[in-house]
Amino acid sequence: MQRINVVGTSASGKSTFSRQLAGHLNLAYIELDNLFWLDDWQQSPDAAFFAKIQQAIDSATHGYVIDGNYTRSIPIKWAELDTVIWLDLPFSVNFYRSVKRAIQRSLMQKQLWSNSNNTESLKQLFSQDSIVWWMIKTHRKNQKHYLQLMQSPEYQHIRWIRLQSVREMNTFLAKI
Numbered sequence: 001m002q003r004i005n006v007v008g009t010s011a012s013g014k015s016t017f018s019r020q021l022a023g024h025l026n027l028a029y030i031e032l033d034n035l036f037w038l039d040d041w042q043q044s045p046d047a048a049f050f051a052k053i054q055q056a057i058d059s060a061t062h063g064y065v066i067d068g069n070y071t072r073s074i075p076i077k078w079a080e081l082d083t084v085i086w087l088d089l090p091f092s093v094n095f096y097r098s099v100k101r102a103i104q105r106s107l108m109q110k111q112l113w114s115n116s117n118n119t120e121s122l123k124q125l126f127s128q129d130s131i132v133w134w135m136i137k138t139h140r141k142n143q144k145h146y147l148q149l150m151q152s153p154e155y156q157h158i159r160w161i162r163l164q165s166v167r168e169m170n171t172f173l174a175k176i
Contacts, residue, residue, distance in 0.1 A: 002027060002063040003080055008087030009142045010135040011098035017087060017169055018067035024176040028060035032068030032077075034114060050076050071145070083159045086146050087169060091139050098135040 002025060006018040015031060022029035035052040036044050044052065053076050057064060066077050078084075089097075150160045163169045 002082060003057075004064070004083045004085060005066040005068075005077055005081055006085045006087065007069050007146065008089070009094050009139045010131055011094050011101055012087040012089050013097070013166070013169065014067050014087060017085075017173070018065045020173055021085075021176070022065040024173065025063070025065070027062065028056070028064040030056045030060065030064050030066045032066060032070050032073070036068075036070065046072065049073065053077055069142070078155070078158065081158055083161065084149075084155075085161045085163065085172075086150075088143060088146070088162050088164050089166070090164075093166070094135055094139055095132075098132045102131050 004021065004027070006014050006021065008014050015033075018031070019029055021027075030053070032053070035056065036049050038044055043049075049070075050073060053066075053073055057066075057077070057080075070077075146162075149155055150162075161172070163172055
């Protein structure tokens with residue numbers, strides 16, 4: 001049974017990559033944003049969020065691909081994990097993708113996750129809560145954080161795969 005977590009900065013392609021990977025491997029797909037966000041951009045309390053993660057993991061009897069970071073959930077999602085795939089794209093790629101995605105989502109007003117009514121707006125795009133601003137603030141911090149986790153003795157049982165370009169991501173999926 002395979003247990004995989006795909007991580008990376010916002011707009012690195014985690015959701016698309018994870019859905020494709022789960023499909024190729026016939027594994028359950030677990031989207032952490034869908035479990036975390038409540039209606040009107042309210043956040044799940046940690047206890048409820050962790051319980052939802054555990055329930056999703058327990059329901060995935062043939063293995064799973066978890067899409068998302070949420071560092072505070074590492075003790076739950078990595079307890080029996082065998083692989084972390086880190087989508088570590090260059091800042092310029094993440095920046096372009098985050099702006100493009102935020103504008104598209106704002107214009108389309110599409111509901112982002114099935115468990116909530118959240119949509120993005122142009123007003124939000126230019127606010128301190130913008131996903132673009134979040135990506136700018138966290139890109140370098142995430143790189144340092146995942147490099148530390150890769151080297152941490154407590155996570156040496158986990159197989160780490162670091163993909164640093166869209167080409168590497170596509171090649172990886174094509175080889176499965």
